Amino acid sequence: MNIQNPNRCFLGVSASVTGRSWADRLDARGAQTALAIAQRHGVPDLLARIVAGRGVALDEVPQYLDPSIRALMPDPDSLTDMGAAVDRLASAVLKGESVAVFGDYDVDGATSTALLVSLLRTAGLDPLFHIPDRIFEGYGPNVGAIEQLAARGVTLLVTVDCGTTSVETLAAARRLGLDVVVIDHHLPGDTLPEVTALVNANRQDDLSQLGHLCAAGVVFMTLVGLSRRLRDLGHWTADRPAPDLLQSLDLVALGTVADVVPLRGLNRAYVSKGLIALRRRQRLGLTALMDVARLDGPPRPCHLGFLLGPRINAGGRIGDAALGTRLLLTDDPMEAKRIAAELDRLNTERQEVERAVLEAAEAEALAATGLEDAGASIVVSGEGWHPGIVGLVAARLKERFNRPAFAIAFNGETGTGSARSIPGVDIGKAVHGAVEAGLLVKGGGHAMAAGLTVERRRLGDLRAYLEGQLAASVETARADRALAIDGALTAGGATVALVEQVAKAGPFGSGNPEP
Structure with a gap:
């Protein structure tokens, strides 16, 4: 949705202190849809605006506000x-x-x-x-x-x-x-x-x-x-007896949030119902992991993405890759606590390694391009970088430079790398194209993330290829940088009841941004 439109400037703010304009998430047609949602479904005006701003059709509102597996999962x-x-x-x-x-x-x-x-x-x-x-x-x-x-x-x-x-x-x-x-x-x-x-x-x-x-x-x-x-x-x-598969939705929710797929349709039901299953604390491994992560309150999507997910990933990044799976499968309380503690330790070690590599990667990116003069993508590499953290480094660079980022760890003449993209730029397609063009040893992924293996001698060719393939879509995606505003509130309007109503538009995350 292109919100970079002067006619949709919110409260007259064309440039905030961060340099971004404020744009009404709804155009005139969207505002009409919001009004219709409020009238037909009896929801507060602000909630109706939030729902309409996420492209929900009038007849899909009940499923959006109360996503269920029965209603949203096809045969x-x-x-x-x-x-x-x-x-x-x-x-x-x-x-x-x-x-x-x-x-x-x-x-x-x-x-x-x-x-x-x-x-x-x-x-x-x-x-x-x-x-x-x-x-x-x-x-x-x-x-x-x-x-x-x-x-x-x-x-x-x-x-x-x-x-x-x-x-x-x-x-x-x-x-x-x-x-x-x-x-x-x-x-x-x-x-x-x-x-x-x-x-x-x-x-x-x-x-x-x-x-x-x-x-x-x-x-x-x-x-x-x-x-x-x-x-x-x-x-x-x-x-x-047949298992109650709904009890396994805690795992589905964790995978869904951690893989940063869009929280729309069936994924909303997976995460919504999966969080309910997770709150029951019936899976020993996840309960132990929540405890070492010091998650005291009810788990939310952000906890899956930033507390539990990174700890499970830590085993695959710098330790025993099977630790996460063993944790999720164990029915032994002592084993669950032992593995959770090990994953927590590995996650701390991962953070230290990541900081060192990120510092070198940012320095290389700035030396090569500068913040504003960078090309369509950021491609950085280093000898001896830990292959397990290049995906995290690519994600950090993507956020800082607001363009797709590739981080590659070389060991001799061959490097393994990861790429992370911005909304509107299909990085998986570009990587597949590079494989077909003979620029990569192998590679694959999806729109927002990809992995690859490249020979050092082809690194320059890869940069040139990515520039040609991504320039147009990156330019379009970067142009749409306005801060999308769902609505305005007076201080007196920020009530507990309103917070509870807005929460019905959750779970929030990729593809369903928090208002």
């Missing part, structure tokens, strides 16, 4: 290949096969892995899981790990939050005799891997319109489909 079979995935998983359960879950080393990967492993355990299996080491294995499935799983008798490999672009690696898995199911959300390349099923709402032939889900959200839909199939097959009994 899992609306996702391409979901039927094949559920069939293969159900067959593995009924036959007692050896199943391995291969996840990513971030929060979305940890929660996705824990979700699937938990259900398979409830169904009677004892699945293996593998979270790759960020430095020694890198992102996604790798042949070495798959060979080890095959040697342990695994017949079905399920990749979660990865696998969509792993064409050659998953072909090797098939040659080893493994069936493969991919459950993911990352953007695909030109060629999809030949697997039993690839469930990803971002594949071109998927019509579900659920591309905004993170992997944990897609895994949850898979669990709904699988539990239903097992019920139809008579697998759930009085002695082995």
Whole structure:
């Protein structure tokens, strides 16, 4: 939504002390929609303005203010290949096969892995899981790990939050005799891997319109489909009852917020109901993590993103990548406390490493470009930077320079890096294009974040390519920098009742900014 319009200047403020204009989030048509929302749904005028300013249609207001799984989650079979995935998983359960879950080393990967492993355990299996080491294995499935799983008798490999672009690696898995199911959300390349099923709402032939889900959200839909199939097959009994999947929404909410996907549609229901599940403190690992993070009050989305998420990520960044998943799966109170304490320690260490690298990265960026004369993107690199924190550094640079940022850690002639983008600039598409152009060894991601591997000799070519690919969209995105104002209040109008009403527009986060 372009709010950089002089006719929408709010209270006549064309430039605040920070240099940003104040813009009314609503144009004339939006103001009419807000009035209609207030009249039809009986909500206060300010809440109606907030809702209208987030593009909510008149008939969608009840679902927006009270998001529910029942109303917002479509049939899992609306996702391409979901039927094949559920069939293969159900067959593995009924036959007692050896199943391995291969996840990513971030929060979305940890929660996705824990979700699937938990259900398979409830169904009677004892699945293996593998979270790759960020430095020694890198992102996604790798042949070495798959060979080890095959040697342990695994017949079905399920990749979660990865696998969509792993064409050659998953072909090797098939040659080893493994069936493969991919459950993911990352953007695909030109060629999809030949697997039993690839469930990803971002594949071109998927019509579900659920591309905004993170992997944990897609895994949850898979669990709904699988539990239903097992019920139809008579697998759930009085002695082995079907799980209450709503109790697992705490994990889905954590993955959704930590992966910074838009809080709209089904994601709003995931987070809203997941926070309710989290407040019950029934999952030992998350309870222990909340305690070490000194989270005393009811958890909110900001706590997921800035307290719990970074601690789970710390294991994958600078420690044991599987720590987060083990924490989410444990039913041993002492183990939960031990792992939570270790993740808290690693997070403190991560902060120290990040500060040192960020200082060097900012100095390089300023020396190369300056704050205002930077090109379409910021690309910084360093020898010996810790690969586990380059994503955090890229995020900091993106915020400071208000443009996409790439941070690359070199070890000799090859570097691994991460990119973070600004709204309106699809960084995943640019990285995929760079792979196709032969500028990257590998890379992938989605609109707001991406990972990559690059040879040092191609770094200059990569910078030039990104400048050409991103210049127009970055210019447009940076032009829309007005501070969007939802409404004005007198001091007397700021009541507890109003705060409670405004809170109904939550959960707030990516794609649903706080008023």
